[in-house]
Amino acid sequence: MIQADTLTDRQRAVLDFVQNQVEVTGMAPTVREIQHHFGLRSPNSVQQYLVALQEKGLIRPNHRRARGNLPIERAASGWTEIPLLGAIPAGLAVSSEQFSMPERMRVDLARFRVQDPGTTFALKVTGDSMMGAHIMDGDIVIIARREPKVGDIVAALIDGESTLKRLDRDVDGNPVLKAENPRYPTLVPAEELTIQGVMVGLVRTTK
Amino acid sequence: MIQADTLTDRQRAVLDFVQNQVEVTGMAPTVREIQHHFGLRSPNSVQQYLVALQEKGLIRPNHRRARGNLPIERAASGWTEIPLLGAIPAGLAVSSEQFSMPERMRVDLARFRVQDPGTTFALKVTGDSMMGAHIMDGDIVIIARREPKVGDIVAALIDGESTLKRLDRDVDGNPVLKAENPRYPTLVPAEELTIQGVMVGLVRTTK
DNA sequence: AGTTTATTAGAACAAATGTTCATATCGCAA
DNA sequence: TTGCGATATGAACATTTGTTCTAATAAACT
Numbered sequence: 001m002i003q004a005d006t007l008t009d010r011q012r013a014v015l016d017f018v019q020n021q022v023e024v025t026g027m028a029p030t031v032r033e034i035q036h037h038f039g040l041r042s043p044n045s046v047q048q049y050l051v052a053l054q055e056k057g058l059i060r061p062n063h064r065r066a067r068g069n070l071p072i073e074r075a076a077s078g079w080t081e082i083p084l085l086g087a088i089p090a091g092l093a094v095s096s097e098q099f100s101m102p103e104r105m106r107v108d109l110a111r112f113r114v115q116d117p118g119t120t121f122a123l124k125v126t127g128d129s130m131m132g133a134h135i136m137d138g139d140i141v142i143i144a145r146r147e148p149k150v151g152d153i154v155a156a157l158i159d160g161e162s163t164l165k166r167l168d169r170d171v172d173g174n175p176v177l178k179a180e181n182p183r184y185p186t187l188v189p190a191e192e193l194t195i196q197g198v199m200v201g202l203v204r205t206t207k
Numbered sequence: 208m209i210q211a212d213t214l215t216d217r218q219r220a221v222l223d224f225v226q227n228q229v230e231v232t233g234m235a236p237t238v239r240e241i242q243h244h245f246g247l248r249s250p251n252s253v254q255q256y257l258v259a260l261q262e263k264g265l266i267r268p269n270h271r272r273a274r275g276n277l278p279i280e281r282a283a284s285g286w287t288e289i290p291l292l293g294a295i296p297a298g299l300a301v302s303s304e305q306f307s308m309p310e311r312m313r314v315d316l317a318r319f320r321v322q323d324p325g326t327t328f329a330l331k332v333t334g335d336s337m338m339g340a341h342i343m344d345g346d347i348v349i350i351a352r353r354e355p356k357v358g359d360i361v362a363a364l365i366d367g368e369s370t371l372k373r374l375d376r377d378v379d380g381n382p383v384l385k386a387e388n389p390r391y392p393t394l395v396p397a398e399e400l401t402i403q404g405v406m407v408g409l410v411r412t413t414k
Numbered sequence: 415a416g417t418t419t420a421t422t423a424g425a426a427c428a429a430a431t432g433t434t435c436a437t438a439t440c441g442c443a444a
Numbered sequence: 445t446t447g448c449g450a451t452a453t454g455a456a457c458a459t460t461t462g463t464t465c466t467a468a469t470a471a472a473c474t
Contacts, residue, residue, distance in 0.1 A: 008450070024291075024312070026277045027235070030431060042453045047433070052450090064432055066273030066460065070233045108313045112412055134341035153413070204409040205319055206360070215420070237461060249423045254463070256421095271462055273430060 006056065014038070014049040015058055019071045023111065028067045082107055082114075084122040084140065085162075105140065105203075112142050112201040119145040121197070123155055123162070130164050132180030139204045143197035150175075157194035164199070213263070221245070221256040222265055226278045235274045289314055289321075291329040291347065312347070312410075319349050319408040326352040328404070330362055330371070337371050339387030346411045350404035357382075364401035371406070 007015065017037055021029040029037070034046045050069055053059045062068030084105045105122050107114065114120050125139045133153060135141065141155075141164065148154045154167050156177055165177035165187065177187040214222070224244055228236040236244070241253045257276055260266045269275030291312045312329050314321065321327050332346045340360060342348065348362075348371065355361045361374050363384055372384035372394065384394040 010451075022233075026229075027272070027274055028233075030273065031433090032431070040452070042455090043432080044434080044454085045452050048451075050432095062432085064459065065234075066237065066431055067234060068432085105318070106315050111312065111410070131341070134338070134343050136341050200413055202409070202411040202413075203318070204411075206407055206409075217421075238463090239461070247422070249425090250462080251424085251464080252422050257462095269462085271429065273461060275462085 007053075007058075011049055011052055014046070015053055015071065018053075018059065018069060022071060023113075028070045030067055031069075082120050082122055082142075084124065107142060107201075107203075112144075114142075114144070114200075119197075120200075122203075123164070125164060127163075129179040129181050129184045130166075132182075133166065135164065135180075135202065136204065139202055141199050142201035142203070144200045145197045148195050148198045153199040155196040155199070157196055162196065167195070214260075214265075218256055218259055221253070222260055222278065225260075225266065225276060229278060235277045237274055238276075289327050289329055289349075291331065314349060314408075314410075319351075321349075321351065321407075326404075327407075329410075332371060336386040336388050336391045337373075339389075340373065342371065342387075342409065343411065346409055348406050349408035349410070351407045352404045355402050355405045360406040362403045362406070364403055374402070 014034060017034060018029055021027065021033070031043045031046045031050070034049075035041075035043050038046075040046060050059065054061050058072055060068065060070045060072060062070075082105060107120075107122070112120075121143055122140050123143055125135055125141055126137060128137055130153070135153075141153075143155045148167050150167055150169055152167050154165060154177075155162055156165050163179075166180055168176050168178045168186075170176050179186065221241060224241060225236060228234070228240070238250045238253045238257070241256075242248075242250050245253070247253060257266065261268050265279060267275065267277045267279055269277075289312060314327075314329070319327075327349065329347050329349055332342055332348055333344060335344055337360070342360075348360075350362045355374050357374055357376055359374050361372060361384075363370060363372050370386075373387055375383050375385045375393075377383050386393065
């Protein structure tokens with residue numbers, strides 16, 4: 001298996017675009033669709049990314065087939081059911097499966113780029129602490145368990161209660177949790193900072 | 208709605224083949240691939256099945272797109288596909304079916320209380336005019352064609368362009384369209400106020 | 415008998431599409 | 445410097461592919 005990190009930024013961007021188009025439209029993009037998306041003026045500019053990605057085993061080898069540049073690991077299509085948590089129980093760390101969670105919700109795997117349904121869950125937002133990030137009371141956020149990056153909105157366990165915060169760093173480079181609402185304080189990291197997952201999507205229904 | 212059982216045996220066979228090919232290869236077959244599979248000697252023999260299936264709403268309308276004859280996944284227990292419009296074409300009033308719609312998205316019927324998939328569509332939001340209602344650039348809003356009430360967020364056709372606004376009334380009780388952003392003006396109703404639908408939901412994916 | 419519908423065929427066209435060749439720039443390493 | 449890899453352009457070519465027009469046959473229906 002060739003690592004993805006041997007890709008250049010540009011190659012990665014092309015691959016992302018191809019994967020995304022497959023997810024959204026159900027078709028792999030043509031060379032010229034990729035070309036226009038990146039504002040390139042020659043189909044050959046794209047061609048070289050495609051051969052590179054083919055050589056690295058990331059998209060299918062293709063012989064003159066229209067829309068044949070399909071990613072090898074095709075994103076799972078269809079939908080799955082993930083647990084919908086009203087409030088994450090205290091102490092939940094790794095597995096949420098053993099809790100009796102009656103409610104589940106269906107999500108489109110492709111749209112939220114769900115890799116593994118088992119590590120993804122939904123969380124109903126209460127309160128207005130993330131209003132500044134345009135997340136409202138009653139919204140449902142989709143959370144994936146993966147390593148958070150600075151700037152990500154994360155579900156964090158603080159004092160046995162799960163809240164949504166933006167992961168940031170202070171002047172010393174230490175991680176802090178910021179509420180996106182001036183009325184709420186920025187939390188300095190307790191000795192233990194349990195981040196349960198990263199927000200990857202949001203679903204809102206109007207009453 | 209036309210039922211699938213109004214299909215002829217041959218039309219059903221073509222649809223099955225198309226669906227199977229999508230599942231197996233990840234690509235919709237070309238006209239000539241279908242042709243050869245059935246041992247036909249003219250691409251036009253296939254073409255007529257395809258138009259029939261398109262008219263019956265079983266495969267996507269397609270305009271000269273290679274491998275564009277994708278089946279519309281229907282009735283997968285609670286799911287449907289609705290058109291995802293980047294920008295609503297001017298003059299769109301009742302039927303959107305005859306427009307070439309490249310993108311579709313899956314939605315959970317129950318979650319968004321979709322009565323009739325045919326009267327529901329998705330609209331990709333551009334701009335920040337609805338930031339005050341916590342609708343961001345890039346969000347996808349689900350729009351249902353129904354009578355709007357005061358306070359509803361509606362997709363309105365203004366000067367041939369579709370925008371998202373909140374339906375309100377001025378002091379005289381006349382309908383006005385309010386942008387939820389102080390930097391945008393409130394629109395007095397032109398003589399014709401075409402409201403295309405009411406927002407019933409929102410889907411956001413984080414990059 | 416006449417009409418419609420489903421099916422298939424053949425030819426041809428226009429557009430879409432993958433591919434190749436030659437060339438150029440930039441940054442970086444030998 | 446030289447060379448190399450990544451990136452980009454432009455032109456051209458050969459297929460592939462969707463589409464249209466005309467026509468034929470057979471079965472079902474009026």
